[in-house]
Amino acid sequence: MQKAVIRHSKGLHARVAAMVVQKSHELQEKYGATLYFQIRSHEPVLANSLIPIVALRVKVGDEISVSGKGPMASTAVAEMVEFLESDFLISDSETISKVDNVLQNNAFTAELVFNSMANGLVVTDENDIITVFNPSAEKIMAIKADKAIGKNVCEVIPHTRLHIVSKTMVPELGSRQVIEKAVIITNRTPLVVDGQSKGAVAIFEDISSLENVTGELREVKELKERLHLILESVQDGICVVDKKGIITYVNPAYTRITQTPAAKLIGRNIAHISPLGARSKALLTGKPVLGSISRKANGQTIVANVNPIVIDNEVAGVVSVVKNMSEVQAIVDKLNEVTARAEYLEQELRRAKKPSLAFNKFVGRSGIVLDALAIAAKAAEGHSTVLIRGESGTGKELVAEGIHFASPRARGPFIRVNCAAIPTSLLESELFGHEKGAFTGAVKRKLGSFELADKGTIFLDEIGDLEKSVQAKLLRVLQKKEFQRVGGEGTISVDVRIIAATNRDLEKMVAGDEFREDLYYRLNIIPIVLPPLWQRKEDIPLLVEHFLRSICAEQNKKLRGIKPDALEVLIKYRWPGNVRELANIMERMITLAEGPYIGIDDLPIYLRQELYAAVEEPGAFVSSDTVLPWEAYERIIIENSLRKYGTFNRAAKALGLTHKTVATKARKYGLEKMTTWEKV
Numbered sequence: 275m276q277k278a279v280i281r282h283s284k285g286l287h288a289r290v291a292a293m294v295v296q297k298s299h300e301l302q303e304k305y306g307a308t309l310y311f312q313i314r315s316h317e318p319v320l321a322n323s324l325i326p327i328v329a330l331r332v333k334v335g336d337e338i339s340v341s342g343k344g345p346m347a348s349t350a351v352a353e354m355v356e357f358l359e360s361d362f363l364i365s366d367s368e369t370i371s372k373v374d375n376v377l378q379n380n381a382f383t384a385e386l387v388f389n390s391m392a393n394g395l396v397v398t399d400e401n402d403i404i405t406v407f408n409p410s411a412e413k414i415m416a417i418k419a420d421k422a423i424g425k426n427v428c429e430v431i432p433h434t435r436l437h438i439v440s441k442t443m444v445p446e447l448g449s450r451q452v453i454e455k456a457v458i459i460t461n462r463t464p465l466v467v468d469g470q471s472k473g474a475v476a477i478f479e480d481i482s483s484l485e486n487v488t489g490e491l492r493e494v495k496e497l498k499e500r501l502h503l504i505l506e507s508v509q510d511g512i513c514v515v516d517k518k519g520i521i522t523y524v525n526p527a528y529t530r531i532t533q534t535p536a537a538k539l540i541g542r543n544i545a546h547i548s549p550l551g552a553r554s555k556a557l558l559t560g561k562p563v564l565g566s567i568s569r570k571a572n573g574q575t576i577v578a579n580v581n582p583i584v585i586d587n588e589v590a591g592v593v594s595v596v597k598n599m600s601e602v603q604a605i606v607d608k609l610n611e612v613t614a615r616a617e618y619l620e621q622e623l624r625r626a627k628k629p630s631l632a633f634n635k636f637v638g639r640s641g642i643v644l645d646a647l648a649i650a651a652k653a654a655e656g657h658s659t660v661l662i663r664g665e666s667g668t669g670k671e672l673v674a675e676g677i678h679f680a681s682p683r684a685r686g687p688f689i690r691v692n693c694a695a696i697p698t699s700l701l702e703s704e705l706f707g708h709e710k711g712a713f714t715g716a717v718k719r720k721l722g723s724f725e726l727a728d729k730g731t732i733f734l735d736e737i738g739d740l741e742k743s744v745q746a747k748l749l750r751v752l753q754k755k756e757f758q759r760v761g762g763e764g765t766i767s768v769d770v771r772i773i774a775a776t777n778r779d780l781e782k783m784v785a786g787d788e789f790r791e792d793l794y795y796r797l798n799i800i801p802i803v804l805p806p807l808w809q810r811k812e813d814i815p816l817l818v819e820h821f822l823r824s825i826c827a828e829q830n831k832k833l834r835g836i837k838p839d840a841l842e843v844l845i846k847y848r849w850p851g852n853v854r855e856l857a858n859i860m861e862r863m864i865t866l867a868e869g870p871y872i873g874i875d876d877l878p879i880y881l882r883q884e885l886y887a888a889v890e891e892p893g894a895f896v897s898s899d900t901v902l903p904w905e906a907y908e909r910i911i912i913e914n915s916l917r918k919y920g921t922f923n924r925a926a927k928a929l930g931l932t933h934k935t936v937a938t939k940a941r942k943y944g945l946e947k948m949t950t951w952e953k954v
């Protein structure tokens with residue numbers, strides 16, 4: 275090793291360094307020796323490489339140690355020392371061109387490095403003119419290099435700070451910048467040579483994808499937080515186990531249900547706690563274990579659903595969701611109770627709707643009434659249209675109601691329309707409804723009776739009073755079970771059982787062309803005829819008793835009964851207004867009666883006058899010009915004897931009948947509990 279002191283005024287600057295490198299190549303070729311330079315405490319550098327030599331920043335007067343390796347190293351070292359201490363004046367053109375090559379090659383190398391950098395690189399000189407603008411900078415900034423190099427950096431890059439860094443000579447590291455959609459992070463460094471600013475360099479990187487990842491990470495964190503909140507607030511207990519069987523999470527509900535604090539669960543291995551349990555099984559098999567019931571140490575019975583967590587076809591753990599069976603049991607018990615109650619009520623409802631009971635409101639035991647009710651009960655079982663005929667007040671509506679409540683439609687509506695009471699102009703919209711604005715005054719849509727009666731029964735009372743135009747519409751409903759609202763376009767179909775009633779002679783009306791024949795046949799599928807009251811006089815005492823009881827109850831009166839003579843007048847009367855008239859008279863008498871019994875004086879005068887002859891003759895209970903059905907007489911005889919003798923036994927003796935016969939007949943006529951045969 276030998277030392278050389280540099281005498282060249284600029285030290286080993288680029289050109290001189292290039293000469294030294296060129297010399298080193300020459301000596302290596304000549305002597306086969308490799309040379310090294312070392313200055314101060316720096317590591318030795320190869321004398322063949324330009325940049326490391328320039329980087330040593332050797333100045334005039336500096337001392338360089340030159341060493342060498344190879345067979346003739348010392349000769350080579352001596353020659354190099356001599357060269358280093360020379361004034362580097364070269365005159366031969368061949369050497370100059372070789373030196374230029376060294377310089378050129380190094381410039382190329384630098385450019386290659388810049389071009390292949392993934393980072394953006396921008397270099398400015400001391401006048402803020404861009405001297406380097408590499409391809410990555412082009413890509414990141416979307417500016418072509420030829421539009422940048424040679425221009426002032428402030429014109430090319432908006433918001434640049436390179437000119438500031440160059441001026442202040444203070445580096446700015448890690449500054450974040452948003453350019454277009456890209457996020458960029460930049461290091462700006464001044465280029466300082468001998469304490470003088472020679473410009474600045476910016477190295478930057480597009481971190482958009484990194485930012486995206488950061489954003490995704492934030493979202494994942496939020497999601498995690500949300501899931502955590504959900505898990506913490508659900509009522510089901512949740513326990514998470516990792517693939518090794520270690521409990522990693524339990525929610526508060528789990529600790530509540532198992533009555534074990536989280537600290538005693540987390541970190542423990544289910545292989546120790548419950549090696550044969552549902553969690554262990556699911557972890558082992560990778561299959562769900564559902565509805566597993568277990569009894570915990572605290573006596574609680576728990577039902578668990580355990581599902582494996584499968585990631586990339588591998589079981590990464592299990593999640594167990596548990597419920598306290600006692601809570602579930604309480605709900606099941608409640609449900610059973612409610613179901614049982616509903617079943618009971620349903621049965622009761624069915625019982626209440628038995629045909630016989632549905633017609634209970636209809637009082638009467640006369641054969642003709644019982645016949646009519648038998649048909650009604652049979653009709654109730656089906657869906658056919660029923661036509662109830664009978665004089666006014668014979669109980670047509672009552673029978674219609676009975677049919678509805680005895681039918682499978684009993685739960686549906688029973689809608690009554692009195693065809694005679696509604697003006698024809700309104701009847702159509704009453705029956706079929708109308709659309710909003712269909713005619714004057716129709717401010718909103720109205721549902722018609724047919725729609726209201728859907729799944730139930732419609733009772734068309736006084737059908738004989740329908741105008742022919744409405745008859746035609748009704749026929750269509752009967753035929754097709756569908757209709758249109760007044761002013762409406764669409765067809766509405768309904769499921770309705772139709773019961774019609776009239777006191778008019780429809781056959782005569784058909785003959786006189788007042789009633790459509792086709793409608794008549796459509797309606798008259800199951801005819802039920804209710805006889806007028808005068809044809810079933812034996813029902814009168816029953817009805818009297820019935821109204822006495824019901825009206826007294828309504829008016830809170832305590833009448834004990836009706837005197838026989840008064841009852842006889844009622845039986846005798848012809849009742850053009852039928853049961854309705856009887857009900858009205860009873861109401862009037864009960865309201866006005868002063869004594870405990872209704873007597874002959876309580877009857878309306880027109881009834882008394884009509885029956886004067888009959889009541890004058892003691893013992894006679896009917897006038898000689900009237901003939902009643904046999905049962906009516908029988909009823910009166912039984913009643914009279916019971917009233918006179920007070921017991922079945924004594925009455926039977928007087929009548930020459932057995933006790934059993936009298937009792938049976940008394941029951942038949944509803945006399946066994948009647949107040950009317952109490953001793954007056």
Ligand SMILES: Nc1ncnc2c1ncn2[C@@H]1O[C@H](COP(=O)(O)OP(=O)(O)OP(=O)(O)O)[C@@H](O)[C@H]1O
Pocket residue numbers: 635636637638664665666667668669670671672673735775776777853854857
């Ligand atoms: N057999 C009966 N038993 C008890 N009440 C009856 C009986 N028949 C009729 N009524 C009562 O008489 C009144 C008239 O009966 P309902 O309205 O059913 O007769 P209707 O034949 O439909 O009469 P209309 O033809 O005038 O409409 C009602 O209050 C009804 O409760």
